[in-house]
Amino acid sequence: MTDNERAARDQMVDLCRSLFERGFSVGTAGNVSVRLPDGMLMTPTNVRLGDLQADRIAKIDQEGQHVRGDKPTKEVFLHQAFYATRPQAGAVVHLHSTWATALSCLTDTDPDDCIPPLTPYVVMRVGRVVMLPYVRPGDPRTGDMIRALNGEHAAVLLANHGPVVSGxxxxxxxxxxxxxxxxxxxxxxxxxxxxxxxxxxxVDELKTSFGTL
Structure with missing residues (x-):
């Protein structure tokens, strides 16, 4: 294991624990990944984000094979789709956070612009968010829908499910x-x-000043 991979594992433990302790994830909901030169690190299935252990984080190689650590989350394809279509993405966070999930359940949320430009920071850090139609958790069609966006969005809302955000x-x-x-x-x-x-x-001024995601 390289020093960079070890550092990435330790950072995942710290930041996932922080998300859990602040209520962004409850129970075993949510999953997080980090891209590596030879694959990616992925939070294991059925493990609370607050209870991660660095050595047990799953590693997936570039061919999609599980090569180290515990069994990865069933939603690994969400992360693979972002990495395949957004070469600038180095990490993906999928949460079931309360308020974003609430928006994903409201029938009048605009599926083409779920998070309108209320503040400059949501424009700068998140960009335009689209909603993907509901499919059951673990259904690989969600990965297909993310790939169909051709990397144009850094974040999506999964209908009746929650947000997936890349960075x-x-x-x-x-x-x-x-x-x-x-x-x-x-x-x-x-x-x-x-x-x-x-x-x-x-919004255009923000994009010109700070770039697009």
Whole structure:
């Protein structure tokens, strides 16, 4: 095991524990991965994010074979689809966080723009989020739907399920997932009120200043 892989395992333990302790994941829900030069690291199945052990994190090689650690989550294909279509992605975080999942259950959530530009930070860290139709957890069709997006979105909402967020590295992916959840909370809190969203010109300025995801 390389020093870089060891460091990635330790960082996964720390950040996953933080997500769990702050309520972004409950029970054994959610899964996290990090891309490696020779594959990826993946949280194991049926393990709480707060209870990860570095040496037991699953490793998947570039051919998709499980080569080390405990059995990976059944939703490994979500992560593989992001890595296959977004070469800039270095990590993927899938949560069942409360407010983002609530948005995924509302019938009037816009499937083409689930998280409208309420704050500059959701534009900068998350970008435009689309909703994918419901399929059962573990159904590989979700990976097919992510691949069909051709890498155009850094994050998606799975209908009646929760968010999947990619980032250039694990810290960025976690921060983006946190930002998405906080924005979803604001959107639910402001439902029925007259919201002032950022203008298209303001969104364009943010993209010009900070780049697109």
């Amino acid at each position: 250039k590295d694990l810290m960025s992916a976690v921060a983006a997932a946190e930002e998405l959840e906080e924005t979803a909370k604001l959107l639910v809190a402001l439902r029925g009120m007259n919201m002032r969203l950022l203008s298209p010109a303001a």
